[in-house]
Amino acid sequence: MQNTIEIAVCLCIEHSVVTETLSRALSGAGFTVLGNIQDPGVIDDTTVVIFQPSTRSSHYLMQYGSRKAWIAYIDPSVQHQSLESYAAQGIREVLYADELAPHRLQRSVDRAIKQQHMLQRQSHYDGLTGLLSNRGFLEATDQALFNVGVNGRMVALLALDLRGFNDINQHYGFSFADQLLSFVSLRLKSTLGPLAKIARLGGDEFFVLLEQLSSIDAAQRVATRIRAVFDDPFRVHNESVRISADIGMVIYPETMGSAEELMRHAHAAMHTAKGRDISIYRYEQGAVDDWSENMEQALRLALRRGEFELFYQPKVCLRQRNILGMEALIRWRHPTQGLLSPQHFITAAESSGVIVPIGYWIIEQVCKDMQTLVDHGLFDVSIATNLSFRQLQDEPFCKALPRLLQEANVNLNCLEFELTETTMLTEPESALDTLNQVTALGVTISLDDFGTGYSSLAHIRQYPISTIKIDRSFTQRVSLDHEADSIVRSIINLAHDLNMQVVAEGVEDDTQLNFLLGNGCDQVQGYLFSEPRPMWEVLQLIDKILLPVNLSGVHTGQ
Structure with a gap:
């Protein structure tokens, strides 16, 4: 590693002993110390921030203690508002003051920079083909x-x-x-x-x-x-x-x-x-696009005729070794085209605005199916469903959502909404208020397909997110690609550092499962356990195969 990389030391006056220890360690490792910086604008171009919590950072003090410092990477493209926001972007190392020897600090900074470059690359390039993301x-x-x-x-x-x-x-x-x-x-x-x-x-x-x-x-x-x-x-x-x-x-x-x-x-x-x-x-x-107009009409007609269905894919808790929840996935049983997956119609639904009434139907059906789970004796199995950017841009939808959930008469602690990174960055501020309202009711929020979009950690911290879902494009490369291994480990560590759960999508074989188990992943979903199925099939699967789950590998005979 080149020691010419700028390192910003963000320290507070209250902990002068730690300040001196860090400064000596940095100098001993050959780094230029920028000093006790109070202006975030000074460190916009730095690669790594060494951050010591102050008495103002009560959350971090409680979590790590005043004698600890951490090393975090920063995203220069994001305009930061406070020194605390740097730390919130991703703690890479946590060290006691008396552990900050030059050689230890050198290795820690080296790891932080390497992980930063790795995460930056995976956010810009597709892991399978090497093309742009x-x-x-x-x-x-x-x-x-x-x-x-x-x-x-x-x-x-x-x-x-x-x-x-x-x-x-x-x-x-x-x-x-x-x-x-x-x-x-x-x-x-x-x-x-x-x-x-x-x-x-x-x-x-x-x-x-x-x-x-x-x-x-x-x-x-x-x-x-x-x-x-x-x-x-x-x-x-x-x-x-x-x-x-x-x-x-x-x-x-x-x-x-x-x-x-x-x-x-x-x-x-x-x-x-x-x-x-x-x-x-x-x-x-x-x-005028006749096809788009026809598709919009067909979608509205399908909604009136009841042609949409929900399929469910189980999510397995690795710690408890049982079914923790499931994800709701919409299907369109078209009268002439057969069963259509979302990729055939969701884009048209979003561009035309039909996704909003479809969204109402999905939430209503999910609540009915939550009651079906309770009737089946499954009181703690949650259901997750997607919210699109178009739904969160619709002001009537945002205003109606908390009321609809309150009137649903279900356990909202078992309901989860999944957002994509694109959704987070495109919806208006009112949507954030809506998400805060629904989480106050007990609903949880997860970030779907993490790593394939373009959000920063600063954006993630603005939202009441409790779970990060690793995209299948990364999961399916683990144990085959060293870079994918490092990326998945980094995402898991990042989520846990931010007190979030991690779900890995697209798990299809024992090798992937064992890697995720060994690296502390919380939950998994994928064809190794089950493909998306109608609710009645999922209930049969839970009864006969997946409760409890055999984590040595469950094959469903498909």
Whole structure:
């Protein structure tokens, strides 16, 4: 480690002995000591903060004691309001004052910096393919839009979704499907080269950013090249697989908007391409989209006809070795298309606003199913359901939610709402008031798909979050990828340092389970225990197989 890295020492006057000990240890380790800093703006560009709690930091004093100091990393992109907010971003090491020898401090700072770089990388890149993540792509798009004002050229965003990928996933398994995604990403990179920035945003969805385009025709030509990527079959595990892609495109500044808005437009255009069975569709601002209108009408009709259902996937408590709760997942039993998963309609529901009445129905159905659990003798099994950014942007929904929960006549301590990182950063301040109101009623809040979005720890601390869920893209790489191992360990340690529970999603084999057990993960969910099922099937599963859970591995014969 280079000792030229700036280290900020944030100390209080009350603990002069600790201050002197830290200063001597830092100097002995070869670091430049910035001193007793009271202005947070001074340390915006530092990499590591060594923070000593003061009498004003009563919470930290009670938790760690006045003779302890901790090392935390910071996120330079976040505007901090107080010195305490630095510490709240993630304690990496906690040391007694008399343990701060130079060699020990050197190792501690080295670990803190390494973990910081690791977390920063995982937030910008997809763990499976090495492509940009949601956060990395958003930042690249923001910069590209800014550059348009300088160079006067065009920018294009393309959303890609692989046709038939779910069938391949179910037929060949996750390992095969992940290998196929890796090959798709390699072929995209090989075809586009430095012309584009490519991201995988989860599942089989890719985004492409094209910069400095001279015309719309130039974007169309690149889109045609991308479509041709899928002309030849992919060879995976000695199997020849043919797959195609639906492509949605939006051009800036032909269509105006922020990076997030343009991504939503490209995503909607991709669904239009899928619905019209055409390979490429370009979103045009102000144009009437018949497919979107038809989808909105179909969703409202489905709600009236009772075509939506809730499936449930159990969450297993590793400490108590039993079923602690389950996650509610919506399905649409379409009269002609069969059973549809959320990826086929949730985006359209959110963009049209239909997600709000659907959200009312989900909460009502979850409360009914909570009563079913009680009638079955399961008094402490909780149910989690998602809240989208569109629901939390709807003022009537935010005002009605606490009242609806109070009138539901169920144990609200067994109800949990899951938010994504995008949801946290896009809803208005009134939504935070709503979340505080529902948590006051006993409802818990969890952060879903942690690590795939772009929130900072400072944002997390603003919300009444009690649980962090590790995204399956990380869980499924543990014991195969050293970086994934370190990321998962860091997330678990981070959550526990912030007094939060940790749930690992997508657990599919004993190796992943044993890794999570060994590293102190609290809960898991995944196909190792059960796929999402209707409530009556979950109750049978709990009775016959999963109560108590056999943590040496439970296979459900699927």
